[in-house]
Amino acid sequence: MNQSCGNQRIAGCSFSVHPMADDFVKYIKDSLSEVDTTKVWMQTDDVTTTVRGKIEHVFDVTKAILLHIAKTDVHVAFQGTFSIGCPGDFSGDAYMNVSSNLMNEGLDIRQYIASKFSLYPLGGGEYMNTIYKQIDAMKEKGVHVAPAHYSTRLEGDTHDIFKGLEEVFRETQAQVPHTVMTVTVSANSPSHKEDLNE
Amino acid sequence: MNQSCGNQRIAGCSFSVHPMADDFVKYIKDSLSEVDTTKVWMQTDDVTTTVRGKIEHVFDVTKAILLHIAKTDVHVAFQGTFSIGCPGDFSGDAYMNVSSNLMNEGLDIRQYIASKFSLYPLGGGEYMNTIYKQIDAMKEKGVHVAPAHYSTRLEGDTHDIFKGLEEVFRETQAQVPHTVMTVTVSANSPSHKEDLNE
Ligand SMILES: [Ca+2]
Numbered sequence: 001m002n003q004s005c006g007n008q009r010i011a012g013c014s015f016s017v018h019p020m021a022d023d024f025v026k027y028i029k030d031s032l033s034e035v036d037t038t039k040v041w042m043q044t045d046d047v048t049t050t051v052r053g054k055i056e057h058v059f060d061v062t063k064a065i066l067l068h069i070a071k072t073d074v075h076v077a078f079q080g081t082f083s084i085g086c087p088g089d090f091s092g093d094a095y096m097n098v099s100s101n102l103m104n105e106g107l108d109i110r111q112y113i114a115s116k117f118s119l120y121p122l123g124g125g126e127y128m129n130t131i132y133k134q135i136d137a138m139k140e141k142g143v144h145v146a147p148a149h150y151s152t153r154l155e156g157d158t159h160d161i162f163k164g165l166e167e168v169f170r171e172t173q174a175q176v177p178h179t180v181m182t183v184t185v186s187a188n189s190p191s192h193k194e195d196l197n198e
Numbered sequence: 199m200n201q202s203c204g205n206q207r208i209a210g211c212s213f214s215v216h217p218m219a220d221d222f223v224k225y226i227k228d229s230l231s232e233v234d235t236t237k238v239w240m241q242t243d244d245v246t247t248t249v250r251g252k253i254e255h256v257f258d259v260t261k262a263i264l265l266h267i268a269k270t271d272v273h274v275a276f277q278g279t280f281s282i283g284c285p286g287d288f289s290g291d292a293y294m295n296v297s298s299n300l301m302n303e304g305l306d307i308r309q310y311i312a313s314k315f316s317l318y319p320l321g322g323g324e325y326m327n328t329i330y331k332q333i334d335a336m337k338e339k340g341v342h343v344a345p346a347h348y349s350t351r352l353e354g355d356t357h358d359i360f361k362g363l364e365e366v367f368r369e370t371q372a373q374v375p376h377t378v379m380t381v382t383v384s385a386n387s388p389s390h391k392e393d394l395n396e
Contacts (some may be wrong), residue, residue, distance in 0.1 A: 012348060014347060016384075020218060046385075047382055047384045092379065120318050148212075150284060150378075151279075182246055185245075
């Protein structure tokens with residue numbers, strides 16, 4: 001492991017949630033008030049919100065923010081870039097000295113989402129089998145998987161999809177120190193044919 | 199050049215625009231009716247819209263769609279993943295046999311945006327100098343540039359920023375056949391301090 005990857009275990013996500021409603025600010029504030037963010041570093045500016053910390057908490061918090069907005073039935077989009085081991089990264093703004101038990105795990109909101117994700121293992125390596133294995137695991141949980149331009153399309157329950165994405169990310173970064181994954185999600189879309197909680 | 203990069207000149211962007219308004223559908227439809235998309239392949243599903251074609255037309259069309267929504271003063275977010283040379287790509291769904299003159303170039307909407315972009319040259323190579331050179335070129339045009347977690351933050355006029363992003367993308371893919379660039383934009387945000395068109 002070279003010096004530039006010394007911070008690789010600090011994961012992060014730069015994300016945005018977009019409730020498509022006139023009172024989008026209220027949806028976001030209400031969601032944030034319900035999510036436990038004590039195990040991540042979090043900062044919001046006018047473009048994105050950044051969370052940093054252990055992989056499991058980064059996924060736990062981003063999923064919880066999405067779910068607390070989606071449960072209101074507003075049409076909401078989520079876009080996140082999950083990253084780990086960036087050579088330009090530094091060791092600050094991280095909450096690594098925390099336990100792994102999740103702060104928002106009890107969330108029993110069932111929410112259908114359609115999503116697209118792309119995985120970018122930077123620096124090469126044999127990662128395709130890792131991706132295929134995790135996609136098969138998602139399929140076994142009932143997630144619908146289809147190819148799309150520049151991404152893989154996933155449809156199903158939010159918990160199943162985020163669990164699968166976390167596993168893909170975790171296993172890939174174990175092989176390729178600098179790994180980036182982009183995830184775009186649409187919930188409660190008027191063009192969705194199916195919605196598990198309707 | 200290896201076989202898997204044979205389609206590298208077909209660029210594409212998988213993007214979403216999110217007008218934060220109850221009548222978000224109308225904003226999107228109105229914008230699309232004003233944008234000339236005849237030189238790109240375009241398809242929309244419930245998660246993203248994909249455009250494919252020559253680099254210049256992919257940037258021209260995505261910028262025009264954003265600008266026609268932003269000119270209404272609604273708060274709108276844009277998220278796009280620009281990609282070229284993906285080994286999994288194929289030669290279909292492309293409009294390569296068209297001239298390079300832009301179909302939406304006359305658009306004189308001046309719009310302040312805050313954005314973050316990340317460049318992922320997949321397969322390594324010496325690309326950092328390319329990025330720095332293009333960032334310097336953007337600064338000379340008055341774009342404000344700042345580092346951010348996992349990205350570079352840009353603030354300024356939409357035309358200047360998209361021109362800079364297109365140049366970064368174009369020059370990087372000339373050196374690294376498979377190049378991906380993610381761009382997140384916020385326009386008319388209530389938290390923007392400055393807005394050139396107010
Ligand atoms: Ca719902």
